[in-house]
Amino acid sequence: MARKDNLDRFPRAQLMSGPTPLERLDRLSAELGIDLWLKRDDLTGLGFGGNKTRQLEFYLGDALKQGADTILITGAVQSNFVRSAAAAAAKLGMQSVLQLEERVPDMGEAYYSSGNVLLAKILGAEHMSYPEGEDETGADAALHARAEELKTQGRTPYVIHLGLNHPPLGALGYVVAGQELCLQMPDFDAVIVPSGSGATHGGLLTGVALAESDSSVFGVCVRRDRDKQRARMTTVLQKLAELLGIDAEPLLNRINVLDEALPPGYGKLSEMTRAALEKMARTEGIFLDPVYSAKTFAGLLHLVNTGEIQPGQKVVMLHTGGLPALFGYQNELASDLP
Incomplete structure (x- = not known):
């Protein structure tokens, strides 16, 4: 396999201070x-x-290049990705919309109010819910529907997709x-x-x-x-x-x-x-x-x-x-x- 010399052609937001130990x-x-x-x-x-911080450097780099002011992302109720996305958005002066999917049945009250859910609320994220846990296409479509609503309000949204039909x-x-x-x-x-x-x-x-x-x-x-x-x-x-x-x-x-x-x-x-x-x-x-x-x-x-x-x-x-x-x-x- 030919060695890739660099990734400089991909826009990247600076969210990490350096290599991890x-x-x-x-x-x-x-x-x-x-x-x-x-x-x-x-x-x-x-x-x-x-780990999601590394991924978000490239998603949010692309979002900033497109002039976005709001990011939308979907994940499980206790998703680390959506919490990290809300933190990255706050750091970059953007707003965030987090869609929480019902992936894990029969969980107690703490699952829905503590951990990542609490942190995302402290970060000021908007929350929405999606009833299915194994419907990536539908979850992405719901984000796009909300993004269209945001456009009518003068916002510039950027969707971080879950489904496989988008570039990773x-x-x-x-x-x-x-x-x-x-x-x-x-x-x-x-x-x-x-x-x-x-x-x-x-x-x-x-x-x-x-x-x-x-x-x-x-x-x-x-x-x-x-x-x-x-x-x-x-x-x-x-x-x-x-x-x-x-x-x-x-x-x-x-x-x-x-x-x-x-x-x-x-x-x-x-x-x-x-x-x-x-x-x-x-x-x-x-x-x-x-x-x-x-x-x-x-x-x-x-x-x-x-x-x-x-x-x-x-x-x-x-x-x-x-x-x-x-x-x-x-x-x-x-x-x-x-």
Whole structure:
């Protein structure tokens, strides 16, 4: 694959102050028999941090280029993306409209009022709701309908799309991150990331490939099963390769997804996820969120237990942040705690 020299032709809003730390987890390394590192994208800074800041640099760069004064975005009720978008909009002097989708059934009152929901309200975001959790086309269409209303009020809206029929601009943030990681650590054996929309997973895989690293990239399914996620990643990588003007085939050959940590589904805790969350906290003093990073660590533990990650290998886990969601899940998390 030809190496991509830069991403300068894509407009980019400056939301990050620099590379995020790469931290060795000494106690877990000793316990698991591997050389384990954490890429701390929970420390991106803006609005409680998290991986979405990298993606928003490219979405909001495009929005500013188009003269937008309002951004619209859709996500789950406890979405880290919509909270981060509201924070980025505030930083850039823009307004935000957040559409919250009903993706996780049977949740308590805290899920709808605490965590990311509370933070977005403090940030002054407008909220709207969408009743379906698995209708990306419909959710995007609802945003466009609201955008048309805003135009009649003299506003200039910009929609950050969820569906796959739009260029994955946000994935460019993780192309940058993949290259950043390879500069920080040129010789790792594998990196483990959550795989949901596919932007973080696809971007990181592409960045690692463009840095001419043959390290394995494992995507831990957080929303769909292995087969559905593989199909989604194929589309994401094809669209990303088209955006960058590179050959997609070498990227498609590196898709590796696992779904053992997915049950009982998106945004739902299992004993496997809860145990991973508690192990990271009680061994390294680092919190994970129940939707993405705890499932990512659970997937990593599965790879170690099955021998797919071998003793002594140097492994990086991407910490995607999302920590405000812990408070939205307080009832579920507290149920088995002393």
